Amino acid sequence: MTKEVCPVCRNKLSVGYQEWHLLCSHCEYEKANLQPTINLNSAHQLIDEHSREVGLKKLRISNFKLLLADIKSLKPEGGRMLDVGCAHGWFLDVAKNDFDVLGVEPDEYVYDATSRRGLSVRKGFFPDVLDDAEKFDVIVFNDVMEHIPNIESILASCGQRLHKNGLLVLNLPNSRGVFYRLSKIFCRFGFAAFFDRLWQKDLPSPHLHYFNLSNLMALLVSNGFSPEIKGSLSTLGLAGLYTRISYTGNHNFISRIFIYVGVAILLPLLKVLPSDIIYVIAKKN
Numbered sequence: 001m002t003k004e005v006c007p008v009c010r011n012k013l014s015v016g017y018q019e020w021h022l023l024c025s026h027c028e029y030e031k032a033n034l035q036p037t038i039n040l041n042s043a044h045q046l047i048d049e050h051s052r053e054v055g056l057k058k059l060r061i062s063n064f065k066l067l068l069a070d071i072k073s074l075k076p077e078g079g080r081m082l083d084v085g086c087a088h089g090w091f092l093d094v095a096k097n098d099f100d101v102l103g104v105e106p107d108e109y110v111y112d113a114t115s116r117r118g119l120s121v122r123k124g125f126f127p128d129v130l131d132d133a134e135k136f137d138v139i140v141f142n143d144v145m146e147h148i149p150n151i152e153s154i155l156a157s158c159g160q161r162l163h164k165n166g167l168l169v170l171n172l173p174n175s176r177g178v179f180y181r182l183s184k185i186f187c188r189f190g191f192a193a194f195f196d197r198l199w200q201k202d203l204p205s206p207h208l209h210y211f212n213l214s215n216l217m218a219l220l221v222s223n224g225f226s227p228e229i230k231g232s233l234s235t236l237g238l239a240g241l242y243t244r245i246s247y248t249g250n251h252n253f254i255s256r257i258f259i260y261v262g263v264a265i266l267l268p269l270l271k272v273l274p275s276d277i278i279y280v281i282a283k284k285n
Contacts (some may be wrong), residue, residue: 006026006027007152008024008218009024009026009027009218011024011026011027013029017187017188017192018192020032020201021033021199027215028212028214028215030175030211031210032199032207032208034199034207035206036147036149036205036206038106038205057088057090060090060091063234064142067091067169067171068091068094068095068098070281072098073229074167074228074281075167078100078137080099080136081095081100081102081137081140082136082139082140082161083102084139084140084141085104085141085142085143086103086114087107087114087142088110088114089103089114089117092120099137099138101119101120102121102122102136103119103120104121104122104129104130105122105123106125107205111123126154126157127157130161135163135166136162136163137163137166137167138166139158139162139166139167139169140169142169143173144172145170145172146211147206147207151219155223155224155225159224165284166284167282167284168220168281168283169280170279171233171277171279172278173198173276174210174213174276174277175210175211176274177235177277178275180210180276182194183195183197211278213278216280217230217280217282225283226283227280227281229280229281230279230281231278232274233279234277235275235277
C-alpha cells in the first residue's frame with residue numbers, strides 16, 4: 001500500500017492501472033513513479049527529434065497563438081515573460097513581439113538547436129538558472145509542468161519569481177480527455193501500450209502527473225494563485241500527424257498507416273469531444 005499523498009487534497013494515493021501508476025480517488029489526481037532521463041544518450045535514441053519537431057510544430061504554434069491572446073487580454077501592457085522548458089522556442093517566437101521573452105531549457109540537445117536560432121535561452125532547470133533578483137510578469141509552462149517531480153516546490157518558486165499580479169500559465173494534458181480515457185479502458189483489458197505512451201513511459205522526460213481543470217485549479221488556489229482564464233486546446237491536426245505517430249519508432253509501417261487513417265477519419269468528431277489538452281492562466285495573490 002502506498003504512503004504517498006495527493007498534492008491537491010492530501011488524501012492517500014492508491015495503486016492505479018500499472019505498478020508505477022498512482023491515483024487519488026477523492027479528486028482524480030494521477031501520478032507516475034517514472035524516472036526522467038534527460039541528457040542520457042540512451043534515452044534520446046528512442047526519439048527521432050527532427051520528426052517530433054515536424055509533427056508538432058504547426059499544431060503547437062496554432063495553440064500558442066490562442067494562448068498568447070488570452071495572456072495579452074490580462075497583460076495588454078506586456079512585460080517580462082519566462083518560458084520554462086521552452087524546447088524549440090516556438091512560444092518565444094510567438095510572444096517576442098509583445099513581451100520581453102526569456103526561455104529556459106534543460107535538454108542539452110534541444111537547447112543547442114534553439115540557442116543557435118538567436119533566441120534568448122538559458123540551459124538548465126528552473127529556478128536554478130535564474131539570478132537571485134530576477135522576476136517576471138508572466139511565467140509559462142507549455143507541456144512542462146506534468147514532467148516536473150516536485151510541483152509544489154516549483155509553484156512556490158513561481159510565486160517568488162513573479163511580480164505583484166504576475167501571471168502563471170499552465171498548459172498540460174487533461175485526465176478527462178477522450179484519448180486518455182480510451183487508454184485507460186484499453187489498459188483495463190490488458191492493452192497497456194497506449195496508456196504507457198500517453199505517460200511517455202521510457203522516454204527521456206516521462207509524464208509524472210495528470211490533472212483535470214477541477215483539481216488543477218484547486219492546486220493553484222492552495223498554492224497562492226487565483227485562476228483567471230481556463231480552457232482547452234487542440235490535441236491533433238492533420239498536418240504533421242503521420243510524422244507525429246512515427247517519431248518514437250515504436251510502430252511498423254502498417255501500424256502507422258492504420259493509426260493515421262483512423263485518427264484522420266475521427267478528427268471532426270474529436271473537435272466536439274473533451275480535449276486532451278487544458279490550460280489555466282492564474283494570477284499571483
